Amino acid sequence: EKEHITVWFTLGQRTLRYEVYVLPAPQENIAAVYESALRRNDKLVGAHFAIGVEDALFLRGELPLTALNEAELDRIIGSLYTYTEAAFPALLRLAFASKFA
Numbered sequence: 001e002k003e004h005i006t007v008w009f010t011l012g013q014r015t016l017r018y019e020v021y022v023l024p025a026p027q028e029n030i031a032a033v034y035e036s037a038l039r040r041n042d043k044l045v046g047a048h049f050a051i052g053v054e055d056a057l058f059l060r061g062e063l064p065l066t067a068l069n070e071a072e073l074d075r076i077i078g079s080l081y082t083y084t085e086a087a088f089p090a091l092l093r094l095a096f097a098s099k100f101a
Contacts, residue, residue: 002084002085002088005020005080005081005084005085006020006021007019007020007076007077007080008020011065012065014064014065015062015063015064015065016062016063016064016065016068017060017061017062018047018060018061018062018063018076018080019052019058019059019060019061020058020059020060020080020084021052021056021058022049022056022057022058022059022084022087022088022091023056023057023088023091023092023095024054024056024095025054025055025056026055026091026094026095026096027095027096028094028095028096028097028098029094029095029097030095032094033057033091033094033095034051034057036087036090036091036094037049037057037087037091040083040087044059044079044083045079046061046063046075046076046079047059047060047061047076047079047080047083048060048061049087057091059080059083059084061076061080063076
């Protein structure tokens with residue numbers, strides 16, 4: 001499991017964007033790591049895996065400010081935590097397989 005999860009929020013004129021750093025760029029099984037993340041996108045609500053800076057994996061989402069309230073913010077943070085914790089072990093083992101051998 002990850003030691004910590006940091007959620008970045010970016011407040012725009014009409015939207016709130018949010019992002020979690022999940023995993024550094026994979027060193028091994030690169031295509032399989034990205035494929036696994038993309039396949040997980042089908043089951044996610046309000047967020048999606050994306051390839052970001054230096055080919056790292058992120059979870060990202062966006063919400064209109066008109067829909068923002070305390071309950072929705074709680075749902076977003078809880079979902080990002082759950083999605084990250086569910087995906088991280090499998091993605092880590094694929095991305096750095098030789099370190100777990």
